[in-house]
Amino acid sequence: MSPAPPGRFLSAAVFVLTAAGGSLAAERGRWALWAPAFLGAGIAVYFVLAREPAIWIAPLILFCALGALGVGRRSGTVIVGALMTAAVALGFAAAQYAAHGVAAPVLAKPYGPALVTGRVVGVEAFARKPRILLDRLTLIGLSAAQTPAQVRIRLRGADLPAMGSQIAVFARLSPPSRPAAPGAFDFRRHAWFARIGGYGYALGAARVQTAAPQAGTMGLWITSARQNIATRVRESAPGPSGAVAAALITGDRSAIPLAVMTAMRDSGLA
Numbered sequence: 001m002s003p004a005p006p007g008r009f010l011s012a013a014v015f016v017l018t019a020a021g022g023s024l025a026a027e028r029g030r031w032a033l034w035a036p037a038f039l040g041a042g043i044a045v046y047f048v049l050a051r052e053p054a055i056w057i058a059p060l061i062l063f064c065a066l067g068a069l070g071v072g073r074r075s076g077t078v079i080v081g082a083l084m085t086a087a088v089a090l091g092f093a094a095a096q097y098a099a100h101g102v103a104a105p106v107l108a109k110p111y112g113p114a115l116v117t118g119r120v121v122g123v124e125a126f127a128r129k130p131r132i133l134l135d136r137l138t139l140i141g142l143s144a145a146q147t148p149a150q151v152r153i154r155l156r157g158a159d160l161p162a163m164g165s166q167i168a169v170f171a172r173l174s175p176p177s178r179p180a181a182p183g184a185f186d187f188r189r190h191a192w193f194a195r196i197g198g199y200g201y202a203l204g205a206a207r208v209q210t211a212a213p214q215a216g217t218m219g220l221w222i223t224s225a226r227q228n229i230a231t232r233v234r235e236s237a238p239g240p241s242g243a244v245a246a247a248l249i250t251g252d253r254s255a256i257p258l259a260v261m262t263a264m265r266d267s268g269l270a
Helices: 006-026 028-048 057-071 076-101 187-194 218-236 240-250 258-266
Strands: 111-124 131-139 150-154 166-174 198-202 207-210
Touching (some): 111 150, 150 166, 218 240
Antiparallel strands (some): 111 166
């Protein structure tokens, strides 16, 4: 099969651009409403890239778009194209800025079993094995530049340390895992934006080193208040209905039974 002549591709490109220009002209009164769509397109472009792009790419594209806007200000097509390109570049830059803004160390390889000390800043009261989120970590053998900002650990037993308390626990940690299949949930991306550099499980009981302060930070107070509200809701409405109600009010899904959570995911509600 012989390749199509270049003229055919050129004609097709001209046709597509002409049709797009006509559609844009018809939407002239609603151009501003398309700005979020092009911003979102720029964000999507950033996240589909296989590698981290250079930090100067988005500013360069934005500069070129603004330059084209100034040079071709008498041409409606140039103005529209420049504004579209600028919006995409802004979305791309916003996504890249957000990704770099939450940058924190991530475990390069499994750690432990070893003693992990840190401050409790999150509690998930799962029925079988609750989980806690720790910050202000001390990991023996790792420098400050290698120590994650936060790690999530699954505890043994039902006893939960208080929010804001400093604990020590013998645990094993691992880096965030890759997606289980192409297109599946990306645990590494989720962990990156949550500033979680490792996940693990306790090999013994957690030991409280310093009790929670009476007056903590605003973030700890809000998290503690959410936890207390979720507990009250579940006590007032025992069973799956109370667990779902607590999740809808506070976002704490830890008490929802697996069967109910699976049904919610299958229906698109979770």
